[in-house]
Structure formats: structure tokens, C-alpha cells
Amino acid sequence: TGHDWGYGVEDGPSLWHQNYPIAKGSRQSPIDILPQTASHDPSLGPIALKYDQCTSINIANNGHSVVVEFEDSDDRSVIQGGPLDNPYRLKQFHFHWGGKGCRGSEHTVEGHSYASELHLVHWNAVKYETFGEAATAPDGLAVLGIFLEGSVTDFKSFNPKCLLPSSLHYWTYLGSLTTPPLHESVTWIVLKEPIAVSEKQMSKFRMLLFTGEEEDQRMRMENNFRPPQPLKGRKVRSSN
Numbered sequence: 001t002g003h004d005w006g007y008g009v010e011d012g013p014s015l016w017h018q019n020y021p022i023a024k025g026s027r028q029s030p031i032d033i034l035p036q037t038a039s040h041d042p043s044l045g046p047i048a049l050k051y052d053q054c055t056s057i058n059i060a061n062n063g064h065s066v067v068v069e070f071e072d073s074d075d076r077s078v079i080q081g082g083p084l085d086n087p088y089r090l091k092q093f094h095f096h097w098g099g100k101g102c103r104g105s106e107h108t109v110e111g112h113s114y115a116s117e118l119h120l121v122h123w124n125a126v127k128y129e130t131f132g133e134a135a136t137a138p139d140g141l142a143v144l145g146i147f148l149e150g151s152v153t154d155f156k157s158f159n160p161k162c163l164l165p166s167s168l169h170y171w172t173y174l175g176s177l178t179t180p181p182l183h184e185s186v187t188w189i190v191l192k193e194p195i196a197v198s199e200k201q202m203s204k205f206r207m208l209l210f211t212g213e214e215e216d217q218r219m220r221m222e223n224n225f226r227p228p229q230p231l232k233g234r235k236v237r238s239s240n
């Protein structure tokens with residue numbers, strides 16, 4: 001029942017290639033970002049986020065993370081600009097985090113991990129009919145990655161608009177979903193500036209539970225992050 005993969009010793013990231021051979025593909029995510037080697041591309045314009053009319057539908061523990069789904073039947077909540085050729089529609093957002101301390105993000109910056117990473121997932125509704133179809137297309141998805149670092153502040157609500165840092169400077173590269181099925185369909189846009197969350201908020205993530213094979217095997221949901229994957233010649237570009 002449920003998924004044939006996880007983050008444990010028996011089913012973790014190093015074993016995913018057994019059921020998902022693309023795990024050893026040429027554009028896998030996450031990666032370790034090296035700011036010095038990221039080529040500054042003046043043709044990369046700013047990203048534009050239109051989340052004002054966003055309508056969240058539900059929040060759920062999908063056994064691997066906490067996910068907030070959005071109504072995506074029209075273009076009311078979209079990301080555009082930057083490396084994207086057209087608007088991509090907000091579908092959901094979710095988080096990855098560690099068990100304690102500052103490990104937990106999926107992308108790293110010169111080997112530095114953050115406590116958590118927020119992924120705002122968008123799909124190319126101009127070229128594709130459904131999210132499922134877009135999720136298997138090389139230009140089908142755009143995921144906005146935002147680092148969360150522990151600090152003693154509070155953040156008010158999960159409206160994605162107020163989850164954004166002050167600067168929208170970013171790195172961008174072509175990659176994949178970071179959990180199975182690991183489709184190589186994602187244009188990653190990772191913001192340089194993290195947002196601050198309090199240890200209290202982080203502890204709330206850690207109270208979420210993975211759904212075990214047997215319902216009574218409720219394991220603590222933590223360390224639901226995949227380690228950095230080989231760059232395999234890819235270029236990471238930096239906004240101005």
C-alpha cells in the first residue's frame with residue numbers, strides 16, 4: 001500500500017534507481033549550487049508571481065510531506081518571466097525538512113544546507129492539457145524553491161505571497177522531480193534569499209508522521225529530502 005519508496009535505510013534515495021532508473025538520469029534534482037560558477041545571464045529577466053487570487057483547496061499529509069493544493073482550472077495564480085517562455089499555473093506547494101538542526105533542504109549552496117525547503121509547483125497549462133501530462137514533459141513544470149532557515153521569528157499564514165523573501169534574485173537550471181517518479185520535467189528557480197521560520201514552526205513539521213506500511217508503524221516524518229545529484233555538465237544561471 002502507498003509508495004514503494006521512502007527516506008529510510010530500506011527504501012531511501014540511494015535505492016530509488018531500482019524502481020526508477022531515471023534516478024541516474026542526466027538532469028536530476030536537487031543539486032549543490034555553486035554561486036561562483038553560476039553564469040550571470042543578463043537576458044534572464046525577473047520572475048513575476050501572481051498569487052493574489054490563489055485559492056487553496058486543502059492541506060494534507062501525503063505520507064511524504066505536508067502539501068497544500070490549489071484550484072488550477074484557470075490562470076489566476078501563475079509564475080512567469082525569468083527563464084520561462086509562458087505562464088505556469090500554481091498547482092501545490094509542499095516542504096522538505098530535516099530531523100533537527102540545519103539539515104533538511106534539498107538544494108544546497110556550496111555544501112550549505114538549510115533547515116527546510118519550500119517547493120511551489122507550477123505547470124505549463126499553455127502547452128499541456130493536464131498536470132499529469134505536463135509532469136512528464138521536459139518543459140512541463142516550474143518549481144520555485146525557497147530555503148527556510150531557523151530563527152526566532154514567526155510567519156503568519158500559508159498564503160504563498162507572504163512566504164516570499166524580499167529579494168526575488170534566483171538561480172535557475174533544468175532538473176527533475178526530487179522524489180519518485182523523478183521525471184526530468186522541471187525548470188528549477190531557486191531564490192537566493194531564505195525566509196526565516198521559528199524553531200516552533202520547524203517542530204510542527206517534525207510532528208507530522210510518515211504513513212508506515214502497517215498503520216501502527218507511524219514513523220516520525222523527518223529527513224524527507226534527497227541529497228544533491230550530479231550536475232552532468234548542466235549550466236546553472238543566475239539572475240542579476
Ligand SMILES: Cc1cc(C)cc(S(N)(=O)=O)c1
Nearest residue numbers: 119121143177178179180181
Ligand atoms: C513527485 C513530485 C511531485 C511534485 C508535484 C513535486 C515534486 S518536487 N519535490 O520535485 O517539487 C515531486
Ligand SMILES: [Zn+2]
Nearest residue numbers: 094096119178
Ligand atoms: Zn519538493
